[in-house]
Amino acid sequence: xxxxxxxxxxxxxxxxxxxxxxxxxxxxxxxxxxxxxxxxxxxxxxxxxxxxxxxxxxxxxxxxxxxxxxxxxxxxxxxxxxxxxxxxxxxxxxxxxxxxxxxxxxxxxxxxxxxxxxxxxxxxxxxxxxxxxxxxxxxxxxxxxxxxxxxxxxxxxxxxxxxxxxxxxxxxxxxxxxxxxxxxxxxxxxxxxxxxxxxxxxxxxxxxxxxxxxxxxxxxxxxxxxxxxxxxxxxxxxxxxxxxxxxxxxxxxxxxxxxx
Amino acid sequence: xxxxxxxxxxxxxxxxxxxxxxxxxxxxxxxxxxxxxxxxxxxxxxxxxxxxxxxxxxxxxxxxxxxxxxxxxxxxxxxxxxxxxxxxxxxxxxxxxxxxxxxxxxxxxxxxxxxxxxxxxxxxxxxxxxxxxxxxxxxxxxxxxxxxxxxxxxxxxxxxxxxxxxxxxxxxxxxxxxxxxxxxxxxxxxxxxxxxxxxxxxxxxxxxxxxxxxxxxxxxxxxxxxxxxxxxxxxxxxxxxxxxxxxxxxxxxxxxxxxxxxxxxxxxxxxxxxxxxxxxxxxxxxxxxxxxxxxxxxxxxxxxxxxxxxxxxxxxxxxxxxxxxxxxxxxxxxxxxxxxxxxxxxxxxxxx
Numbered sequence: 001x002x003x004x005x006x007x008x009x010x011x012x013x014x015x016x017x018x019x020x021x022x023x024x025x026x027x028x029x030x031x032x033x034x035x036x037x038x039x040x041x042x043x044x045x046x047x048x049x050x051x052x053x054x055x056x057x058x059x060x061x062x063x064x065x066x067x068x069x070x071x072x073x074x075x076x077x078x079x080x081x082x083x084x085x086x087x088x089x090x091x092x093x094x095x096x097x098x099x100x101x102x103x104x105x106x107x108x109x110x111x112x113x114x115x116x117x118x119x120x121x122x123x124x125x126x127x128x129x130x131x132x133x134x135x136x137x138x139x140x141x142x143x144x145x146x147x148x149x150x151x152x153x154x155x156x157x158x159x160x161x162x163x164x165x166x167x168x169x170x171x172x173x174x175x176x177x178x179x180x181x182x183x184x185x186x187x188x189x190x191x192x193x194x195x196x197x198x199x200x201x202x203x204x205x206x207x208x209x210x211x212x213x214x215x216x217x218x219x220x221x222x223x224x225x226x227x228x229x230x231x232x233x234x235x236x237x238x239x240x241x242x243x244x245x246x247x248x249x250x251x252x253x254x255x256x257x258x259x260x
Numbered sequence: 261x262x263x264x265x266x267x268x269x270x271x272x273x274x275x276x277x278x279x280x281x282x283x284x285x286x287x288x289x290x291x292x293x294x295x296x297x298x299x300x301x302x303x304x305x306x307x308x309x310x311x312x313x314x315x316x317x318x319x320x321x322x323x324x325x326x327x328x329x330x331x332x333x334x335x336x337x338x339x340x341x342x343x344x345x346x347x348x349x350x351x352x353x354x355x356x357x358x359x360x361x362x363x364x365x366x367x368x369x370x371x372x373x374x375x376x377x378x379x380x381x382x383x384x385x386x387x388x389x390x391x392x393x394x395x396x397x398x399x400x401x402x403x404x405x406x407x408x409x410x411x412x413x414x415x416x417x418x419x420x421x422x423x424x425x426x427x428x429x430x431x432x433x434x435x436x437x438x439x440x441x442x443x444x445x446x447x448x449x450x451x452x453x454x455x456x457x458x459x460x461x462x463x464x465x466x467x468x469x470x471x472x473x474x475x476x477x478x479x480x481x482x483x484x485x486x487x488x489x490x491x492x493x494x495x496x497x498x499x500x501x502x503x504x505x506x507x508x509x510x511x512x513x514x515x516x517x518x519x520x521x522x523x524x525x526x527x528x529x530x531x532x533x534x535x536x537x538x539x540x541x542x543x544x545x546x547x548x549x550x551x552x553x554x555x556x557x558x559x560x561x562x563x564x565x566x567x568x569x570x571x572x573x574x575x576x577x578x579x580x581x582x583x584x585x586x587x588x589x590x591x592x593x594x595x596x597x598x599x600x601x602x603x604x605x606x607x608x609x610x611x612x
Binding site: 035036058059060061068071072073074075076077079080085086087088089092096115119124126127128129130131132133134135136137138139142143164165166167168171176177179180181182183258 | 310311312313314336338356357358359360362363366370371374375377384385386387388389391392394395406407408409410411412413414417431432433461462463464465467468517519520523524526583584
């Protein structure tokens with residue numbers, strides 16, 4: 001009877017994403033947090049397995065104790081009870097110095113080498129869609145040790161090559177980050193609404209790690225604009241637990257600002 | 261008259277300009293409309309301050325719209341609301357680190373302008389990169405060498421930054437030149453009549469911008485006694501000698517957030533971004549109603565409140581009640597009566 005109930009836990013795709021993201025953060029790590037779902041995932045991790053996780057925001061806030069889900073990466077709740085508030089250049093300086101373990105990002109497009117586009121869709125000089133530009137994303141991916149990307153999984157969002165590299169992944173393949181002079185390990189995980197991806201150590205190409213419940217590797221391939229590396233050990237993404245969903249709904253995002 | 265971009269990296273011209281500025285402690289208070297009329301000139305580069313819609317000088321931006329300034333060059337780090345002016349000839353180009361409203365998406369006038377080619381993008385930056393350019397101006401160095409932007413298309417679409425070899429290690433670095441905007445408007449919690457301004461919350465780039473910009477307007481929620489500032493200078497982000505004008509501007513960051521004092525007007529911001537500015541015609545109608553049709557923050561806020569069917573005083577109270585309260589402790593430590601000693605409701609009552 002208990003098993004049946006467990007399998008009937010209801011959750012939305014965004015709730016699953018937030019839970020998957022939160023599991024990637026270990027206690028005691030510093031996490032450079034972007035806006036939206038990354039923010040939710042980081043706060044969830046802090047309330048579950050990583051109470052000593054330290055959030056960093058590009059407005060300069062470090063290690064706050066937000067009571068309310070911040071509406072923006074510069075919202076006052078990102079520095080509620082923060083012991084220090086740095087300037088923008090200093091907060092990235094701290095990342096370059098080695099104080100940022102994880103960078104948490106979104107974006108419009110990500111390619112097979114983990115490069116992210118947040119600038120233009122189409123030709124730069126005659127864009128089909130003009131996007132926001134980098135913001136802190138380029139700095140976060142250039143300076144943090146490992147980078148997690150979250151986004152919607154559609155072929156046009158996962159092209160073989162992005163239209164514009166705003167934020168560096170592995171650029172054009174093995175050794176390119178080092179040649180360019182970039183720091184940090186580069187892209188580490190990609191969390192989409194279909195599955196969790198990583199990157200092949202030798203080829204630097206995106207590989208499947210797990211597919212979400214109800215999805216198959218074939219479906220993920222169909223929704224990806226390039227050939228995914230699919231190792232033999234891919235598995236199903238563990239579903240959100242009751243505890244994860246309870247904390248997410250009651251403590252992290254009670255007003256359902258982000259997870260709907 | 262040179263183009264704003266020719267002045268933007270000219271450290272010698274910026275120094276000559278600042279050598280001529282008066283250091284006299286004089287009362288620089290004036291109405292916001294006078295300050296914008298005198299110190300924001302057509303063709304100027306205008307750097308955004310605060311964090312776009314957190315502690316941004318929105319009242320001044322609306323006044324720029326009202327006065328129909330022409331051909332400004334925006335420096336968006338981050339930014340957004342100013343990008344709408346290009347649809348009325350107010351902005352001809354920009355330097356972009358970020359324009360948008362995070363989870364709420366893109367700013368349509370910016371998108372339309374760039375896609376149609378009517379708003380030029382002169383250079384792309386990362387937030388950290390542009391922050392370093394402003395910091396270089398503050399620190400008095402010609403450029404900074406950093407590890408951002410390398411290997412990406414930003415390097416190809418920004419004519420001002422350069423890749424070079426670190427002379428010690430030989431590794432690639434990105435060189436960012438010192439940036440000297442023509443004009444900056446800083447919105448602060450308190451300022452004295454000479455222009456010393458202090459804040460609660462993050463300075464973001466404001467200490468750097470205060471030193472970098474040629475002309476500086478300070479707008480503040482409240483004018484305070486200069487002794488109050490001198491007794492506790494720790495939160496001061498802008499010193500008097502860089503300041504050209506001081507304008508008391510309560511609710512000056514609305515519809516953005518002023519840390520500790522009032523929260524985002526989420527309702528109005530969502531409406532602007534998702535509805536009012538969605539089309540060029542909509543933006544024009546909004547501009548005529550909200551900007552040209554009003555004289556200042558309280559008239560504009562009354563209009564927004566009426567459209568929602570809420571009494572303006574209730575509307576103000578709601579924004580005030582949503583403020584993140586941890587700021588109160590900080591404000592108290594400034595010795596202004598153990599906490600916030602005024603209510604916007606009261607200010608609004610007098611103004612409306």
